[in-house]
Structures are given as C-alpha cells and as structure tokens.
Amino acid sequence: MPHHDGETGHESPPDQDARIGDDDDLARRPALSDAPEQEVRRRHVLYIPGYDPRDPGLYRRFAAFELRRFARLWGAKVDVDDKHVEDPAIPSVRWTARATAGDAKVEVGYETLRWDDIVARDFSTPLPLKLLAGFVTLFDALFSGLLFRVARAAPWCAIAWLFPVAVILFWTLLGVGLGYGVWRVAEAYGQGFAGVLAWIALLVGTPLAALAVMRKRGSFVVHLMDDGGAQRSYARRLDPLTEARIDAFASRIRAIKAAAQVQELLIVGHSSGSFMAIDAVARALEAEPELGNGDRPAIALLTVGASELLVGMHPAAGWFRERLKRVAMDHGVFWAEVVAPWDTLNFPHRSPVEELKLDVPADCPNPTFRRAFLTKMLKAESIAKLRRERNIFRAHFQFIMANEVRGPFDYFSLVCSPWRTKTQFRRTAKGAYMSPHLGAPVYPAPKEPVAA
Template sequence: MTTGDLANAPLREPSTTAGRPVRRCVLYLGGYDPVAPEKFFARQARELGHFRTTWDVEATPTPARPSPDGHVWRTEIETRGDGWTVETDFRLLAWDDLVKGDFARPIWQRIPLSLGLLADFLVSGTIFRYFLAAWRFGLYFVAPFFFSLLFVIAAGMAAALVLRIDHPLAPWLAPIVGVLVYVGLMRWPGNRWFVSHLLDARVFMGEYMRGGRPDMEARVDRFAREIVTVAAEPGLDELLIIGHSQGSVFALEALERALSLDPEITRRDLPISVMTVGSCVLQLGLHPAAKQLRARVQRLQAEDGVDWLEFQTLTDVVNFYRTDPARLMRLEPSPDRVFPHVLNVRIREMLQPTDYSRIRNSLFRVHYQFVMGNTRRYFYDFFQICCGPMVLRERFSLAEKPAARNHTEA
C-alpha cells in the first residue's frame, strides 16, 4: 500500500480481532512543556472533534483522572466507525511539574547553567554534528543562545550610555541599568520568542544525559513500571508508546527499563511499538557522553517484539529530517531488522489549506501538529493511530511488506 492509498483508504476492521472491539493502550510522553494535564486533555478533546469530522467517526472520551501519585493521567476513548469499534486506554505520562520547577529558578542560576551547557556541546563537537546531520535543527538549537547574546549586547550598550553621563553615580547606576535591560529583554520579547524556555530545555536534557537529574530518572523509572503493568493486562491488541519532542528520548528509555524489570513483556504475543514524532533523540544521541542512551536503544534493537517508528518532516525544525537515528548514533545494525522505520511526512497534507496557512509560520504550532487532529485525510493521522482499528505495524505495512518498510514523502 502506498502512502497515497493510506491517505484515501477507509478505516477498516483488521481480521485479527474477529469482530470484537480492538483494545489498545497508548502511553504518551510529551516534551519539555509546562502545560498541566488538565489543559492537555482539554486540548485533546478539542482535537478529537477534528478527528470526528475528518474521518466521519464517533469518538467519546471519559473524563481524565490521575493516578494516586499524579504522574499518570488516564482517559478511555471509545471510537466507532463503519463496522468497527476501538477502545483506547490513553495514558499521559506527566512530567510538567519538573518543567515548572526549572522555570521557577532565578535568572542568576539559569545564565551560568545555560553557558555551561553551550560550552559542553561546543567543545564536544555536538553542535557541529547537528549542522552536519540536520542544519535546521542546528539553527534551532543555537537560536536561544544567539538571542540571549543579543540581549547582553543591548544591555551592555545601555550601560555604556549611562557611563557617558557626567554624574558621580553613573558608575554605580550603569551595571544596574544593564542588568535591568537584560532581564527586561528576556521577559519581552524573550518570552514571546521562548528564549528562557528553550535555554531551560537545553540545560535539562544536558543534565539528564550526564546523570544530573535524579528527579527525571525516578520519573522514567515510574513510567517503566507503568509499561510493565499495562503489558500484563489481558486482552490488549496493541501497546503503543508515543514520544513527542524531548519525550521521544524518555519513551525509548522507559521501554528499555521496563524490559529490565520484566523481560517477558515482548514474549506475550502483544504488539509493542514506540512511535517518536518531532523527535529529539539525536539531540542527546549525537553527544559523545550519551553512551547510556545509545546502549539502551541498542538493547531495544535486539528485541524482535518491539517496533520503533520515527516520523519526520521538513517543516518542523525541531526534528532531524531525513536521518536514520540508529546509523547516526553508530548502533550495531541488524542484518534482518529495520530499526527504526523512518517515515517522512508532510504537515501541509494533514491540514486544509486555510488551516495550514494559519499555522505555517508558527514554529511550535507546526511542531505540535504531529500530535493534533488532522483536518484533511492523510496517511499520518495521530488520532487514527491512537483510536483507529489497525495496529501500527499493520497500518504502515511493517509486517506484511518487509521490502517497503521505509515510506517516504518528499
């Protein structure tokens, strides 16, 4: 089946379910985002409306509710189409509280942390590897440092102007004015350009890579236990772990840790797939110090019961377009296994022309389209994947057509 066929084909019921509802559990890991779970599920409910309209289906979610520790939020979505029913157990693996904690740090802590991170990634050559692999991501990575430098220059110019004033207090006032100008620019236009947000995200991932985030280590372990619990539930037709943006790293790591807790989860005749979108796996994977991440992904590659699908697009600067993450991380290839399956998609084709025109110049809105509702039928559709009747490997013909495992859309 070609990508065009997938876009226009009606949703159908796979023969493997023998007429009963398809049961799927989706574990979703978002990126470095302070959005609370309540707002996440409000957005999901809105986007489900696009799914209903685009594919002429019924999709009814239950109210989202948290686990006792608040780290996993859950809703059930029942979807009905022409002759089929799907029951989706959708679970948000939340870590927004850690992001908010970073946002609360004072600026005098954030500046040296971001400068240290920049020095690390420069000296290690990682930033240069970004530009060689995907120059758009390279520009995206250095952008907040560039804007911060511009703000420093503007603050320095403001301080210099104060020093030119013939007044005995000028030498005392100059540094104060410089600091105030820098702080003001970081708030506006800095907040509008997400400068502090992006700097914090860079620092967070760098700290995690070097073992400096025990809070996130504990959270990923918690997510791994959730995977083990779900995999033991009877009657599931698919377990799907989705990582968006920085969440792509933690999706892979959580599954590998789950395998360490219970090596039998891939031997229960349950299709298990990891889907990474707007992926930042190579943000860490290209750093020489990310040995643990590469070792964990290598272990997943050795598990025949696990598929990894990576969706990439030119329009989203956050991902590494037209790259093979395993090859760039120099993992040992398997002669009879494709890992990951890289599929290139077009954001433009997911949306009606007016909808695409509205978002095309919004970097983060384009980035989030991977996990929002389409307004146009297309072979990649987040809610079809989560709520449609076909398991991921069947939807993209991974099992049936080994020779055509890497779909591309120019």
C-alpha cells in the same frame, strides 16, 4: 539496518529508499487481507508529552477536541469520557475513549505520563540562575561538539537551538553599549567609579530585564532556553528526580503488559518525550527481556517530532545510545519514528540508528522511519497560515493533532485503529492511507502538483 518503508507523503525527494503512492501502480496493489479481522478491540496509549509545564488535564481536552475533528474526517464516531482520573503514584492522568468506524469498535485507554512538575520546576528558576545555566548549556554544547553534530544533521534544528542565544546576546550587547555610554558621561563629570558600577549594572540588568519581560509574555525564547538545559541534564544524568520518573514510566509499561487486558500497548513520545519514551521502553526491557514476546498485548513505540538526537549526540550520553540500540534491536517491540521537514524542532533526514552510527546487525528491525508532509495532513489555507505566522510550536504539535485531509500518517487513526500499529505502517508502506476502518487498504488519489 532500520526499516525505511517509505515516506508518509508523495512529495518525498527522489533519492529516498522508497516512495508510496506511485500513480501507475495504484490499480495493481493487492489488498493486505481479503477477509480482514479486527486485530485490536482495546488499546492502551501511554503518552509522554514534550517539555511542557501545563496541566496534563489540558491534553485530555485537547485530544477530545481533535478526536471530534478526526471523526468528522473519517466518518467515524468517538465518545470521550468527560472526566479524567489522576494517579499520583506514577504519576499520570488517564481517560477513556470509544471509537466506532463502520464495523470496527475500539476502546482506547489514553494515559498521559506526567513530568510537567519537573518542567515547572525548571521554569520557576530565578532569572539570574536561568541566565547562568543558559551560558553553561551553550559552552557545553560548543566544547562537547554537540552543536556542530546537530547542525550537520539538521541545520534548522541548530538554528532553533541557537535562537535564544542570539536573543540574549543581543540584549547583553545592548547592555554593554548603554553601559559604555553612561560610563563616558559619568567620567566626563569626574564620576568614573560610579560610571563603572552603572556599566556593570546595565551589562547584567539589561538581559535579565529582557528575560523577565519575555517570560511574563510566555515567549518561546525562555522555553527553548530551559529545554536546552533539560536536555543537557538528561544527557549527563544530573537530575535524580527525572531518573526516578523514567523508572516509574518503565514500571507502568511492565504493569500494563502483565495485566494483559488490551490487545496493544502503544507508547507515544512527542518532542522531548521521544527520548524519555525510548529510555523507558529500554529500562522495561532491561528489567524484563521477554517483555515484547507474546501477542497480548503487542507493544509498539511511536516517536513523533522526535528530538532524541539532541541527547543521543552528546558525548556524555553513551548510556542513552546503548538503550536506544537495545530498543532498535528488539524484535518484540515495533518502533516507528515519524518526522517532518517542515518541523524545525526535529531531525528529518535519517533515522537515529543511522545518524548515531550504531553498530547493529543487518536484520535490525527498528525503527520504521517515515517523513510526514503537510500537504498530506492539512488543507492549503491552513498550510499558508502556518507559514505566515511562523509559529514553530503550532507546527511541531501537528504530529499529535487531527488531519484535515486523509493521508498516510494520521495520529488518531493509530490511536483508534482496529489494526495494530505495525499493520498500519505496513499498509502505508504499500501506498495506503492510515484509516480507522476495517477492510482493504484505501489508496491515495493520484498525485497532484504541490507548491514547495
């Protein structure tokens, strides 16, 4: 079965398979290596973002800012290229960073695989078609049983999925009420037919007007509506452009492997990028079954804030479940999935292999499944601010942002690490922090009481 090496924090519930950082065991843990050698001097990161229409150049600026915060936390030095290189053939945007932490020096090629044009296309759909597509997605989720499976696996994720439905339903009912009132007045003046027309106009126009206002203000209600439709399309394989894009991503994975110019290739899928990353790796493995063999480069897959179950649970997505199973069973690819109970847009309870009840052998190597906790990532005041603002997207992005405190999951410690990703997760399974420094693992301080 998939690995459950423990949680990336101390606040894990007592019924989990393993805990890290037990206070009475700190002094007895041996170092993983008495004479550590740097495993990675050059790493290539392929980052697949979530459902986001923004220019991927933004991600370079965002990462540069977060890397500076990361460097201050760990006493490291990071230099980031001022410019990025666009490759329309893939398409992608890439840039380079150089990290120094003590004796460790790592060069990182960071490449964002683009699908923002596909998201922008969805965002630009005329509002009447968008509203119709929203109802089609809702009926599909209900009659296929997808929504009930999601609710059983992650209730808060189902609530987030249903939130746009509730908002549109509110405006639709308001239109019904207003239309009824206008019809009654018109009928009293002998204009019943005109009243019916006005009723229909308000029934349709009220939710459309509300959607127009919300879209103009950048409301996440419209964002979530489009995202749900895109997930349905992905599960049913309805979009040839998306299919071709994943094939291009898979080809890029194979090309970097064939070039053998780095010690590790790390493929990162965040949010909706999680199922695209899994799919791309599976397609690369289908084309080249021996892809993960050999040491140069080692191949690692990291899915964070993962939502692949929104596709995998759909009855029409048997093809995707087979691909997920292929990645899970491949011993040449290390796959880690990091989720969190504080993120309403992921599935924090069980690994995708378990949740989908896939038939895998007992020695199935993937994924290593971890939970991250805010108290091991952010300071108390930042956590309080997140709770006050209830900004679900800001919380969702914490997976790919710098920590404020040293902890067992640190995204940029993985990106800049002199250790392979597999080694970093093995270190934290023994109770250590992720760290960009060479040397023996640094273990967490004794656990302090934490608020909920």
